[in-house]
Amino acid sequence: xxxxxxxxxIIADRHAVALSQRLAxxxxxxxxxxxxxxxxxxRSEMAVDYKADLxxxxxxxxxxxxxxxxxxxxxxxxxxxxxxxxxxxxxxGEFQWYxxxxxxxxxxxxxxxxWCVSVAVVRDGAVLAGAVYDxxxxxxFSADLENAELNGKALASRAAGDExxxxxITGYPVARDFRLDGREATxxxxxxxxxxxxxxxxxxxxxxxxxxxxxxxxxAAAGFGVNAWDVAAATLIxxxxxxxxxxxxxxxxxxxxxxFMCPGxxxxxxxxDYPTLERVAxxxxxxxxxxxxx
Numbered sequence: 001x002x003x004x005x006x007x008x009x010i011i012a013d014r015h016a017v018a019l020s021q022r023l024a025x026x027x028x029x030x031x032x033x034x035x036x037x038x039x040x041x042x043r044s045e046m047a048v049d050y051k052a053d054l055x056x057x058x059x060x061x062x063x064x065x066x067x068x069x070x071x072x073x074x075x076x077x078x079x080x081x082x083x084x085x086x087x088x089x090x091x092x093g094e095f096q097w098y099x100x101x102x103x104x105x106x107x108x109x110x111x112x113x114x115w116c117v118s119v120a121v122v123r124d125g126a127v128l129a130g131a132v133y134d135x136x137x138x139x140x141f142s143a144d145l146e147n148a149e150l151n152g153k154a155l156a157s158r159a160a161g162d163e164x165x166x167x168x169i170t171g172y173p174v175a176r177d178f179r180l181d182g183r184e185a186t187x188x189x190x191x192x193x194x195x196x197x198x199x200x201x202x203x204x205x206x207x208x209x210x211x212x213x214x215x216x217x218x219x220a221a222a223g224f225g226v227n228a229w230d231v232a233a234a235t236l237i238x239x240x241x242x243x244x245x246x247x248x249x250x251x252x253x254x255x256x257x258x259x260f261m262c263p264g265x266x267x268x269x270x271x272x273d274y275p276t277l278e279r280v281a282x283x284x285x286x287x288x289x290x291x292x293x294x
Contacts, residue, residue: 016128016145017144017145017146019128020128020129020144020145020146021129021144021146023077023095023121023128023129023144024129024130024131024142024143024144026072026073026076026077026121026129027119027120027121027129027130027131027142027233028119028131028133028140028142029072029076030069030072030073030076030099030119030131031069031117031118031119031131031132031133031140032133032140033068033069033072034065034068034069034101034117034135035117035133035135037061037064037065037068038061038065038102038108038117038135039135039136041059041061042108042111042113042135042136043111059102059105059108059109061101061102061108062085062086062101062102062105063086063087063101065101065102065117066084066085066086066087066099066101067087069082069084069099069101069117069119070082070084070087070090070099073097073099073119074091077093077095077097077121078093079093079094079095080093080094080095080096080097080121081093081095081096081097082096082097082099083096083097083098083099083228083229084099084100084101084229085099085100085101085227085229086101094123095121095122095123095128096121096122096123097119097120097121097122098118098119098120098121098122098228098229098232098233098260099118099119099120099229100117100118100119100207100227100229100230101117102115102116102117103115103116103117103118103132103205103206103207103208103229103230104116104203104204104205104207104208106204107203107204107205112204113136113137114203114204114205114208115134115136115204115205115208116132116133116134116135116205116207116208116211117131117132117133117135118130118131118132118133118207118229118230118231118232118233118234119131119133119233120228120229120232120233120236120260122232122258122260125258126258127232127233127235127236127260128144128145129142129143129144129145129236130142130143130232130233130234130235130236130237131233132207132208132210132211132233132234132237134208134211138151139151139211140152141155141211141214141215141233141234141237142233142237143233143236143237143239143240143241146240147240148214148236148237148238148239148240148241150215155214155215155237155240155241156216156241156242156270157213157214157215157216157238157241157242157243157269157270158216158242158269158270158271159213159216159219159220159243159268159269159270159271159272160198160219160271160272161271161272161273162273163196163197163219163220163272163273163274163275163276163277164196164197164198165198166197166198166199166219166220166272166274167197167198167199167200167201167218167219167220168193168197168199168200168201168218168219168220168221168222168274168277169200169201169202169203169209169212169213169218169220169221169222170193170200170201170202170209170221170222170223171202171204171206171223171224171225172189172190172193172222172223172224172284173186173187173189173190174225176225177224177225180288180291181284181287181288185287189280189283189284192276192280193276193277193280196276196277197220197276197277201218206221206223206226206230206231206234206265207230207231207233207234209221209223209267210231210234210235210237210238210245210265210267211234211237211238213238213243213267213268213269214234214237214238214241214243214269215241216269218269219268219269219272219274220266220267220268220269220272220274220277221265221266221267222264222265222266222267222277222281223264223265224248224250224263224264224281224284224285225263225264226263226264226265227263228260228261231260231265232260234267235259235260235265238267241270242269242270243267243268243269243270244266244267244268244269244270244272245259245265245266245267246265246266246267246268246278246281247259247260247261247262247264247265248262248263248264248265248266248281248282248284248285249262249263249264249285249289250262250263250264250284250285250288250289250292251285251288251289251290251291251292251293252288252292264281264284264285266278266281
């Protein structure tokens with residue numbers, strides 16, 4: 001059974017809240033530090049490299065932005081360690097940061113304006129603060145232990161109650177899902193979601209998709225191949241905005257793993273009741289858990 005933390009803001013003591021507010025300011029500052037170079041590079045000619053396969057794109061701008069963010073964090077919070085998508089782990093401080101310099105690199109590289117910078121900080125397995133920044137639209141989603149904000153104003157999630165009237169954002173399926181779940185099962189899952197939801201979109205950034213759910217611009221998001229740097233900041237933003245985040249282990253992490261460490265998720269806005277999405281997503285996770293145990 002997947003663990004499902006309750007929706008709503010995290011409750012913490014005043015000292016912890018003050019600390020998280022300071023860290024949130026650092027997260028926002030780190031994300032803003034790469035706005036100018038990324039916007040200058042966006043929709044310009046750029047070389048593209050590939051990581052795991054032809055679906056996993058990286059550019060020199062990812063690496064440069066991560067280096068800028070890492071330097072900013074160590075300057076403002078020396079007692080830190082940084083895990084970046086491109087550069088791996090650096091440092092061994094009390095505060096563990098997760099950084100995705102460009103979440104949605106394929107969009108960035110092709111000139112599609114749906115990508116973001118994601119910066120989160122964790123201590124003792126809990127997210128203390130985070131920022132998801134959309135440089136093109138100049139939208140700064142952020143959260144500390146008490147609040148979720150969009151450009152400094154309180155963020156409140158809302159969703160259509162009926163999935164038949166709802167908009168779902170999901171990258172499922174990608175080529176990896178066909179390999180893991182089989183073509184027939186994968187197409188059946190996708191068909192169920194497509195036929196049930198009013199609208200299904202595949203914009204290509206987990207962090208920004210979840211942030212849109214937190215803002216009430218989409219009703220739900222789901223993913224089955226994310227990393228901590230993709231979702232750590234967005235999980236806190238969504239929860240503090242009143243949405244719900246259900247992690248899915250997919251047989252890759254322990255059942256008691258922190259939600260941002262889980263490779264799958266269901267993110268829904270306040271008021272959502274989407275049984276088809278829950279059934280499909282949980283069945284994917286259950287199937288992969290069973291295969292992992294073989």
